[in-house]
Amino acid sequence: MPAGTFTMGDSSGDKNRADGETPRHEVAISAFEIDATTVTNDAFARFVEETGYVTEAESFGFSAVFHLALAAPEADVMGPASGTPWWAGVKGADWRHPGGRDSDLDGRGDHPVVHVSWNDAVAYCEWAGRRLPTEAEWEYAARGGIDGAKYPWGDQEVDEGGWRANIFQGEFPRHNTCEDGFLTTAPVRSFAPNGYGLWQMVGNVWEWCEDWFHPSTYRRGTTAEKRTLVTDPAGPESGQSRVMRGGSYLCHLSYCNRYRNSARSQNTPDSSMGNGGFRTVALRVESQA
Template structure:
């Protein structure tokens, strides 16, 4: 587990590289789709945190809402917009819909929302270690789920950002935001798009120093900490800004955060 290619982001704690053994588990082949998430909402009446808060984070090129619905621009990441009314049903805000996106990943889903879905479905979120094992597809030490070839070698292998981030996306891979969950080629374990497309929530709390003391068998993350782990990168990853579309790459966010490039997949209890 951990970075083997030297592409690590120091602050993310991708090292030291260390052996981990896991009990048998079964993981979804894809991230949870809008269609599946809608079934959960219809069955339970659940309201996501984005719906409760009244806004969520949308990449500036994906905003469909009027200017009056822009609630803020983070100074450190000015390509994001806080958009009133953006949520899993309306990923770009007013004027957008998932009506034709049933096979795309559900986004604007917080960690807490993902856990609520899992409880309804009789599933759970993967641990970070389970996620990385599954993403690797049995290729030990590889940079990507398919090996070490780059994403665009011999045709696109994942949904990331092309062009000049964050102003111009040439969409060479065919997608400007999310792609259907069964796009490109699955890895050797049958997982579709563990890297790229959308970030995926994991069960663990985040600590950049956790690998220094994590147990060798079935690690479940640190006991404390406010943030939760995200894995896999997204359609906004670009080598000039975010190279986290790799097996070992890690990120984090608070459990009530939602954004247009994050979803989740689940594991059997």
């Protein structure tokens, strides 16, 4: 990614009030290198094979699975999540078994790894000599050089002129018509890349970022009070949850319209789910003559 400035925050009026997408503010970003895709099952498998790493979902013995993706004995289903009955805790669900113990990764080597917590993602980054992107880096990269647009490709809707991202179609959460071709994850190089050559920055899977989450992040300090240009912001110094960006295959206008460049979400660092993954950035970019 070349160094540059951009306007960070809600650019379409679709903000979710509790997510803190406003106020819009100018941010300067130093040059950095980011993965063209989210980390795949094959890549994560190499990490596990070399290190013997055990994910938190494996350690805890369960993870969150969307009800239409269940592939597990009835006895493994721990019941619906409070407030979101389309999610269930499923014993034996992990990155190798995304739908539960009756599922596997056959034919999914090029799909994004899921059921990885923020802590798992950081462990992978340490092995790879990389790190998670900051929230500001992620949004700058997602915009693909089109400042102020709703999506990585511009302002056209996801289904305008052919599907542009992997989201939920139909009546959420009961019936997914799969018009975009996928019930759950899609291969990481599906659809078209953005102007920076990055694939599926929105839809498919949520992506962990480095930052702690707070809904008033954009209103704090010089960003809101003095309206000065902020360079390489890193978010709050502490918190209870970490930022997630990009939305997922479960996003739908009626439920979660967070498949947008500026949309924010969060989860605790030890949480994992069947629609959450990550991509990495280089620790630094060497200056070039």
